[in-house]
Amino acid sequence: MSTAEVTAAMSGLDLMRWVQTQRTADIPSIGRLLGMRFDEVEHGRIVISLDTRPDFANPLGTVHGGIAATLLDSAMGCAVHTTLPAGVSYTTLELKVNYIRAARTDERTLTAEGTVIHTGRRTATAEGKVLDEEGKLIAHATTTCLIIGSTA
Template identity: 60%
Template sequence: MSTTWANELSGLDALRAMRSLPEPPPSIGVLLGFQIDELEFGRVVFSLSTRPDFANPLGTVHGGICATLLDSVMACAVHSTLEPGAGYGTLELKVNYIRSVSTEGRRLIGTGSTIHVGRTTATAEGRVVDDAGKLVAHGSTTCVIHRAS
């Protein structure tokens, strides 16, 4: 693929193309071990397995891991709705933490869904649950949309 492939595809098609790459390019998702579980128009599901290097000083998963998972699924839910050539950026991110998580290989599943996608802004919501289905964190985002003139 050329370096401009993302501009040539809709957001949903670009996400699907990234999922099908044999070797994904460096990204925060690769660094944290994200798996892309579901991709739909306006909704995405990513997951990861916790590990010891995710620990905070108390020995549980650092809140930034859930915040990054939420930011990623909510923003990618917005991305999945965009036409070729359109981009976005996070304007605001709100995270509510519900419970701590062990660093010992627990599966965290993040789901992001759009609420509103307008001409210049979009909003989305997200949830992170553990492998037992218990809510770990939830949040919301507002994204700015950059469309070609």
């Protein structure tokens, strides 16, 4: 049985727990590209972190807003996924990000937390925030996801 067949049979929560425990260095993904770590996985909630680096810089020399947006999209989307049964997936319909302050590129840890607000049969909503290692708010967001497959 292939990895895809095994993971397709898992609930969203089990799949996210599996991702948390796997060596993702060999799996091509946005998480591997950015060095994301799944720190906490529970039903309706995910915490993901990464360490900033100079490659994340915008022209001003701070972390590009797309890094925070990607962290938020990943944390909120994966939080939604934890609420879904096996064979059901999601995709982001809308992402609204509010940037609060710049983050530094010198190997500082950014931590994103995504929390589900509502999961219905066709859509789900979640909220998220990114904090720096001093606990300062970098950005916060909301998302709406389309549920793909049957939840009935």
